[in-house]
Amino acid sequence: MDPTISMYISQGMHGIAYGMILFLIASGLNIIFGMMGILNMAHAAFFMLAAYFCYQVVGITGSFWLGLLVAPLITAALGVLMERLFLRRAQALGHMGELILTMGIANVIVAGIKKIWGTESLPLQMPEMLQGMVNIAGMSYPVYRLFVIGLALVVLVFMMLLLYRTRLGKIVRAAVSDRDMVNALGININLVFMFVFGVGTWMAGLAGVAIAPILTVFPGLADQVGMDAFIVVVTGGFGSLAGAFIVSIVFGLLSSYGVQFVSQFAPVLMVVFMAIVLAFRPNGLFGAKD
Amino acid sequence: MKKMKTKANLVLWLALIGFLALFPGVFGIYYTNMILTLAIFSVYAVSLNMLLGYTGLLSFGHAMFFGMGGYGTALALKHIEGLGVLPAIGVGILAAAALALILSPLVVRVSGTAFAMLHLAFGQLLYVLALKLYKITGGEDGIANFPIPGIFTESLKSSPEHLYYLAMLVLGACLWLMWFMTKTPFGQIQVGIRDNAKRIDYLGYKVPQSKAVVYTLSAAFAGVAGSFYGLFHNLVSADGSLGIGMSFAPIVSVMIGGAGSFFGPILGVAVFQLVDELILRYTESTELVMGVILIVVVLFIPSGFMGLFNLFRLKLKARFFDKTKVEKAS
Numbered sequence: 001m002d003p004t005i006s007m008y009i010s011q012g013m014h015g016i017a018y019g020m021i022l023f024l025i026a027s028g029l030n031i032i033f034g035m036m037g038i039l040n041m042a043h044a045a046f047f048m049l050a051a052y053f054c055y056q057v058v059g060i061t062g063s064f065w066l067g068l069l070v071a072p073l074i075t076a077a078l079g080v081l082m083e084r085l086f087l088r089r090a091q092a093l094g095h096m097g098e099l100i101l102t103m104g105i106a107n108v109i110v111a112g113i114k115k116i117w118g119t120e121s122l123p124l125q126m127p128e129m130l131q132g133m134v135n136i137a138g139m140s141y142p143v144y145r146l147f148v149i150g151l152a153l154v155v156l157v158f159m160m161l162l163l164y165r166t167r168l169g170k171i172v173r174a175a176v177s178d179r180d181m182v183n184a185l186g187i188n189i190n191l192v193f194m195f196v197f198g199v200g201t202w203m204a205g206l207a208g209v210a211i212a213p214i215l216t217v218f219p220g221l222a223d224q225v226g227m228d229a230f231i232v233v234v235t236g237g238f239g240s241l242a243g244a245f246i247v248s249i250v251f252g253l254l255s256s257y258g259v260q261f262v263s264q265f266a267p268v269l270m271v272v273f274m275a276i277v278l279a280f281r282p283n284g285l286f287g288a289k290d
Numbered sequence: 291m292k293k294m295k296t297k298a299n300l301v302l303w304l305a306l307i308g309f310l311a312l313f314p315g316v317f318g319i320y321y322t323n324m325i326l327t328l329a330i331f332s333v334y335a336v337s338l339n340m341l342l343g344y345t346g347l348l349s350f351g352h353a354m355f356f357g358m359g360g361y362g363t364a365l366a367l368k369h370i371e372g373l374g375v376l377p378a379i380g381v382g383i384l385a386a387a388a389l390a391l392i393l394s395p396l397v398v399r400v401s402g403t404a405f406a407m408l409h410l411a412f413g414q415l416l417y418v419l420a421l422k423l424y425k426i427t428g429g430e431d432g433i434a435n436f437p438i439p440g441i442f443t444e445s446l447k448s449s450p451e452h453l454y455y456l457a458m459l460v461l462g463a464c465l466w467l468m469w470f471m472t473k474t475p476f477g478q479i480q481v482g483i484r485d486n487a488k489r490i491d492y493l494g495y496k497v498p499q500s501k502a503v504v505y506t507l508s509a510a511f512a513g514v515a516g517s518f519y520g521l522f523h524n525l526v527s528a529d530g531s532l533g534i535g536m537s538f539a540p541i542v543s544v545m546i547g548g549a550g551s552f553f554g555p556i557l558g559v560a561v562f563q564l565v566d567e568l569i570l571r572y573t574e575s576t577e578l579v580m581g582v583i584l585i586v587v588v589l590f591i592p593s594g595f596m597g598l599f600n601l602f603r604l605k606l607k608a609r610f611f612d613k614t615k616v617e618k619a620s
Contacts, residue, residue, distance in 0.1 A: 039403075086585065086589065090588050090589060096348070097545075097588045097592060098588075100541075100545045100546075100587070100588050101584065101585060101588040101589070103538070103542065103581075103584055104580070104581040104583070104584025104585040104588065105585065107577040107578070107580050107584065108577070108578060108581035108582060108585070110577050110581075111575045111577035111578035111581060112578070115575065227414075227534070230410075231410075231411075231414070234407045234410065234411070238403065264422060267418050268415070268418045268419065268422060271411065271414045271415045271418050272415060274411045274414070274415075275411040275412055278407060278408045278411050279396055279408070282399070282404035282407075284407075
């Protein structure tokens, strides 16, 4: 194949891989907002925390797979704990209170990370199975990124099945549109909230572990990727999984092709895209009208 | 009773002004700079509160007006020779207000989350542009060492007290203006829009237009704050003036101080500064202390420090007067 074309394709694949990771974070953020109305500023901090947990697990046991399994689960447990101990008490204060509260929690998590693991960036070895390149139609491509794309797709399918094929998913979707009514029907809405928060942080955790071997683990991770994920949710529309998915992929591609063609202005592209979308559709591409 | 109260208030205000006037001579330059920073961020936070507390609009991008003020002043002083410091501040204010005017047709139609997000978008856009258009803005380094001509002296750089007095005069006037605005019928309409926009519309007031006016005014005051921030540091940079952190800082100050009241945000800024100062001396992790404060305030002092202050005042009053009077007063 022509080398330029194969380079374009591999750049595109890079973009899709990054977009998938963005989607994992963004969909957690999205579902939490859609259902509970909480703008979770600590979401990116949880995402980063999972990367550190994975680093620790790999350091102790030497197994990346165990880290991939355990780190997001611990993160999800912490997320549930935060919902139960802090957010539920702040519900009476309205969304501004919750916003400030999650900001505070994010600060504490980042401070804790700096205290425990220091500020240098820590390398995370990917498992041997995923190292190296694979040949696809005459061009070589890193296996690990393929693995990331696959992982995100599996989670996406799992989420879709959960949301649209189970009774629990039905309750969650109903709660997104009218939580008071669901509560009135005799469903323990607090339990559902806790569950949703757990799943949301679990997905953020998964994304954190997945990105760790690519970007290494450092305290600025939350700012770097968290902001992008936040922009994705805003542009795609709060409460819309499909919007988050499409915009994630678009942003992933924009950032990887942007770096290649207009490297100077690559970061501007995403923001310009967001500004244009919001100027015409203030609630995001697929957001519901208020 | 009422006359006595106004008299007491007058004395208190005069005492405060006298205290601030004598401050540099008594406490030295270090604490003077602290007070100056406090004043700058007070104006900034109160200008945000004009939107958040009085009109019910949450903005995630207020820093763009703060930054516009700073960049406007810095660029004017750098490129226009012989420009005085007051016209330069005026340029900053105009830049901020002009940006608000351009944005207002777009943003006054929306409210709630959409308003916040739209501002996040434009704020980030401006931030990234300031980083990338380095020929104009100096990129990451920003604009530093621009000349600052004094009104009575050659340059304000060598005489920080003069800058202090100038800043105090202008910023004080701004605070008074904003306070005055909340007392006018127009200010009351803003509160009405916050509480029930539809009813204000039915009463015959133009909701989007009034929103646009208060939005532009708020931006102009933020521009004043940004302008003085640039003059004070003699540096305007993307991270220092336009970054997302600068947008969130006043929101947090307003929430900590108490969004419902005029003086709450100022108290919030003061608490922030105090904590910052103490943190620098005793520990290294600013984030931890700040985070814990945010959590504690939201969970235990939901009405902010201003609410706490009012509660104490009422309790104190209850001790001196009998209870019926206090209930009437509150």
